[in-house]
Amino acid sequence: MREITYRQALNEALAEEIARDPNVFLMGEEVAEYNGAYKVSQGLLDRFGPTRIIDTPISENGFAGLGIGAAMVGLRPIVEFMTFSFSLVAFDQIVNNAPNMLTMSGGQFNVPITFRGPNGPAHQLGxxxxxxxxxxxxxxxxxxxxxxATPRDAKGLLKAAVRDNNPVLVLECELFYSHKGMVEDEDVDLLIPLGEAELKQEGSDVTIICYAQTVPIALAAAENLAKENINAEVIDLRSIKPLDWPAVFKSVAKTHRVVIAEQDRPWCGIGSEIAYRIQQEIFDELDAPIQRVSQEDVPMPYNEALEQAVLPSAAKIVAAVKKIC
Amino acid sequence: MSQPEQRDEVEMLATMLLIRRFEERASQQYQAQKIGGFCHLYIGQEAVVTGAVAATRPDDYLITAYRDHAHALARGTSADACMAELFGKATGCSKGLGGSMHYFDKEHHMYGGHAIVGAHVPLATGMAFAAKYRKEDRVTLCFFGDGAINQGGFHEALNLAGLFKLPVIFICENNFFAMGTSVKRSTSLEQIVDRARGYDMPSGIIDGMSFRDVRDGLSHLIASIRKEPHPAFVEMRTYRYRGHSMSDPASYRTKEELEKFRLEDPITRLRAQLTREGKLTNEQFDKMDKKAKDAAMSSVKFAEKSPEPPLDELYGYTYAPNGEESPAAGTRATKPSEKGRGSSTREKKRTGANISPNGKQA
Known part of the structure; x- marks a missing residue:
């Protein structure tokens, strides 16, 4: 094990998969000559050349569709969005073409493509x-x-995504690119299966379910709660779809109280689905109403204080836990 | 003209007849409510896809929009599989899961059947990208209607194809109407072909009612692309005799206009050419036409007696298997059959009861 950044972990995953499989290539805005808008693809053009590391014009719909077409005939493209906010320009390709193809063709055409890039609020971007x-x-x-949410998960999940035979979105955390963490040495082929949550911290009083940017704040909240003698169990989902229901149910059956900390907005949100499934499947295990901490349901304001008011935080998670503990 | 090409022309005339008779039969079955959803007929435009197929190799990639029955039939998909798909049967070319607008046939390199206008044009650039990436000399044929040329994805795809010099021919089947909106009311240009000027690729207009013009025009382009990959754009001037879909009476155009194009009928034209040149007798033509009618009729019988897709395959195609996983592996976690219940050994009690300030059980 050694300590590397989230950015470096993604860079290693890209390099390893491109080196391993000639059908894998990286395409996106500024990925080649500029070395990536967030420097995730630093050095890859020099190492693999312009046939494998490909700059595109600002045409998300066009190059996302290009990737899907290439995947239909056997390549395994990695398409970078400079941010997933821009993936909305390619929404039709990601929603209508990539995931429908296998069913529409009666199982003839799968689409092994990875869409990746930063996702979620960063800092005062409006x-x-x-x-x-x-x-x-x-x-x-x-x-x-x-x-x-960690360098290790970034590397292991991205590599697993590239090898998956389906369209996979790797939603990276824009604010975490410089975060450091322990990752297996480079000679280890690190693969973390999609759909496996990780128990970040054991506890007995409440389960805090988190993912992506809410992982560090959930852990901070748990640390604060421990000072008040509330032992929180923290689960990082790591994958949203498929979601590790057994891990969720097991923890809830142990603590009987749940706070869901999500980085997205509340309406029809990830937490809505998780709360529904918990009450549907293990209603008897609940000792209190399920709490949610998410963004406020407003367009993101630029002003720093207002932005902080919209975002989930450790303090908000602590407050939610205290409502039921 | 050499012997093999002569034979090909008669064969391609037979294909045109099969397409027409198949669609006439499909129209009848649609009216009899045997076919669900939308159904867009190609009748009148047969020379475009048959001419294109005559100019290509079987392993060249072909992708099209939702008016796609003819493209599959021309490529070699059986009338049985095509009709069964319209009936939603398991024996359909997309196993009854795609329908009229989503025909696929991997074996015959037919990559769909795409129903969001213009959204498959980027896919075509991706297929051409893959061919160039693997240093293959395959050409991608991308068909779309005149309605697609004002979509953003179309423009992005043409720019990418021009920029990357991809081996793809963009074939606009200009039948002059995007549903009920004429080209004059939808497009800023007098001539659709001028769209290609912005993307640095050779382009031209071909009489899409003439099999030979289509075949020869595309053959010329394909030879050039195989030598050195590049994109091209062709506007095929053609005409659909029927409405946009089965529910469209096409009242936005005149009878006179339709009759004018009927005089140019692609089947009548090729038949006349071959007859004049002594390559086809009336008896041969009648025989071919009967064969086409019989194939269309028997495809209906095949579709009627084919099984429905099994209900237990409902989740089977949402995710492709990975390694040793079963086809439905990816969906397993969200299937209602997976219950958390059973792990609970607690006695039933009222929610919210027994809550102490620090969360301990009372």
């Missing part, structure tokens, strides 16, 4: 550049969605 898109895409059958 309403158009701050979208967390997991809710939108989780509604679509045929897509898989993962949300790595």
């Amino acid at each position: 309403a158009t550049h701050s979208h967390a898109t997991e809710c939108l895409y989780a509604n679509v059958p045929g897509l898989k969605i993962c949300t790595p």
